[in-house]
Structures are given as structure tokens and as C-alpha cells.
Amino acid sequence: MAVNTKIALVTGGSRGLGKNMAIAIAKKGIDIIITYNSKRDEAETVVKEIENLGQKAVAIQLNVTDSGSFDTFFESVSTALKNVFNTNKFDFLVNNAGIGIHNSFAATSEAEFDQLTNIHFKGPFFLTQKALNVLNDGGGIINISTGLARFSFPGYAAYAAMKGAIETLTKYQAKELGERKIKVNVVAPGAIETDFGGGLVRDNDQVNQQIASLTALGRVGLPDDIGGVVAFLCTEEARWVNAQRIEVSGGMML
Secondary structure (H helix, E strand, O other): OOOOOOEEEEOOOOOHHHHHHHHHHHOOOOEEEEEEOOOHHHHHHHHHHHHHOOOOEEEEEOOOOOHHHHHHHHHHHHHHHHHOOOOOOEEEEEEOOOOOOOOOOOOOOHHHHHHHHHHHHHHHHHHHHHHHHHEEEEEEEEEEOOHHHOOOOOOOHHHHHHHHHHHHHHHHHHHHHHHHOOEEEEEEEOOEOOOHHHOHHHHOHHHHHHHHHOEOOOOOEOOHHHHHHHHHOOOHHHOOOOOOEEEEOOOEOO
């Protein structure tokens, strides 16, 4: 194995886009830490896939809604860095973990709002803050947003608002972490065929066709459309890309 192999931590890496991101990053010759909330078996399957690519990998449990658990989580990360990767720091943090709640602005409950806040804004805010102690200078942070922060579909007011907050936070992180040469960018997927939001885009033909008709390239996105872009941001070729919002939507709502 190459000396000084980079390491990326991908939250929510056991399924969906996070799994695709983790595998795409591993294909760049980068070792991987993924997190899972409850489905350990799925996470361990992803670990094996990454190991089959010739990279080291480990899965660690994380509930991004529970900021009080982050110190304990990073203790586990530090242990894994020492025991699995023979180092004490990692290089890239991908804040991917998330859920989708589809509800109108008028009907969104405070409980739904708080859940989305904790998962999509408060969680990444404080997880990244805690990560700074074990993130290498010259590394990178990739925050995951959504096309819905640029264009509007009814039913996603709270979700999209949290992602809008993450996009603003990204610029501040890039500015303040620049002295450590840490690059911070946003990847904003369009509508993707996954189990996200109950598989609405994947399983509802009417929704799928509607989105395809609103997309310049004439189809709905697939997980493989996203992972490679995140992986690119973990490479030396992306060293001068900073504080950018990269939408990966095939040209939705132009």
C-alpha cells in the first residue's frame, strides 16, 4: 500500500449516496471510515466492498442527531485511526448523513423541524467542529446540500432551508479554516433514484418522469452520478477548488 494514504470519513456511508461516495473515494486510493446509525450489517458490507478494492475501511456507529455523543464518537475514530490505519488524523470529512421529510410549510410540525435541524444543520455544524482536532491541515470538508436550495418544489421548505444554512456555513468554514489550508465545498445533488424520502423519485413513475422533463439531460439522477464528484474533491486535482457550490443535477430547472 502507498505510504501516507489519505483517509476520508463519510457520514451515513452504509447506504444510498453515502455508500456510493465512500466506494468512489476508495477507488481513488483513499482509505475510508464510514458511519451508520442503526444498520451495522449494511455498513460492514460496504467495508468489505472497500477492502476488496484494496483500501482499508472501518464502520463506526454515529447518531448525528445526538451532538452530546460526538466526543465519544471521535474517541472511537481516534482508536480506529491508531489501530486500523496506524495514524492519528484523517484528511477528508464528508457530511452526508441525512433524511428527507416531505411536508408542506403550513403542515410542518415543530418536531419535524427540530429533527431536520439536528440532522442537517446542528449535527454537521458541531460534528465538523469536533473533527477539527483530528483533521489534517491541507485536508478537505465536503458538505452535502441539495438542488432544492436553488429551486423550489412544494413540500421541502424545512429540509431545503437547512441545506441553505449549510451552504452559507460552508463559505464561513472555508474562510476561517483557510489558514490551515483546509478546503470546504458543497455538493448539491438534484433528484436521485435512491431510497431517500421513501424512494419517491425512484419508485413513483409520475414523479420520475416529471423531474426528467425538467432536467436538461432528460433523466433523473443516479447514485453513480454523485459519488465521483465527491471523490474528485478528495484528490490533488481539486486542490484549488474552495468555497464552491457544485450542483450535480443534470441541469434541473434551468
